[in-house]
Amino acid sequence: RCARGDYKPTTATRKPPMITPSVLQWTGQSPWMDMVQRALVWEARLPDVYVSFYYGFAFMDSAEAGMTFQVMTNGDPELANKIADDMALTAWRRREEFYATKVLSMKEGVAKAKEAMKAGKTPIVLADHSDRSGAATWLLREVIGQKLSNTLIATVADKDVIEALRKKGVKVGDKFDMMVGGKLDVSAGEPVRIVGTVNTVSGGSGGRRDGRVSAAASQLWVSVKFGDGNVLVISPYLHQNTEPDAFLDIGINPDSFKAIAIKSRVHFRRGYYDSGYAKTILLVEPDQPFVGTVRLDALDYKHLDLKKFYPYGKNISYP
Secondary structure, three states, rough: OOOOOOOOEEEEEEOOOOOOOOHHHHOOOOOOHHHHHHHHHHHHOOOEEEEEEEOOOOHOOOOOOOOOOEEEEEHHHHHHHHHHHHHHHHHHOHHHHHOHHHEEEEEHHHHHHHHHHHHOOOOEEEEEEOOOOOOOOOHHHHHOOOOOOEEEEEEEEOHHHHHHHOOOOOOOOEEEEEEEEOOOOOOOOOOOOEEEEEEEEEEEEEEOOOEEOOOOOOOEEEEEEOOOEEEEEEEEOOOOOHHHHHHHOOOOHHHHOOOEEEEOOOOOOHHHHHHOOOOOEEEEOOOOOOOOOOOHEEEEOOOOHHHHEEEEOOOOOOO
């Protein structure tokens, strides 16, 4: 339409001084879903209006980070500014609500999972939202330390372990005694010793499910039984599980477990919350604040001045 000359893009941009970590930006709950709906209503009410709502990536360490609204109209700057102001001021009025999602320490999360098991509020999802390498062992270590039972931990990434198992020709039923995970950087923690029995061996089959290449189709994945009904899935790379049925690809029935410990921020919500599968969802992160933490003020920003953003600065006002 621009090329034909019947649409003249005219934009207005607003940046209310708000910044949030990714794990809080789930559009399946208020106020995030309300802001998306408000944008859709503006687009539905008026022809040729387009409203973009950027949550802002807090970990980019750039002055450009933070919440942003951009509105495009067909040659109508007054309307573009009106809608942009409406969106930004609405977000600012509700600013406290954007930080309401509860994130627990690993210790608190596993303890609450044990309580939920006793109360029959299963299946439980323990979501480590902060793991950026896939090799983090903080949650695995806490599951072992608190003797959480009937838990599927999926996954801990460890290429070296996978390669060692490949070379020895790993088979289901083999005894397993290896240090797993950690090592990549400080955020991954220390390796954890797992003693158990090989539960499944998958990969290299090129298998598909629902028209998609399965998670472990081309590379070796191994799961190990250990503890009281627990299974650890070891993958060669970071895997963010988003739905329970994905475990069927590697020969594991997720319904056999009372808790599933995964590495995911918000992407798992569709498969576990929207579907009604999980009865309890617990978001967790390590005590030490690494990149990905909800404690942004603990990070060493070089370019982003966090004091200019709510809720980290004093006397922040808008507009």
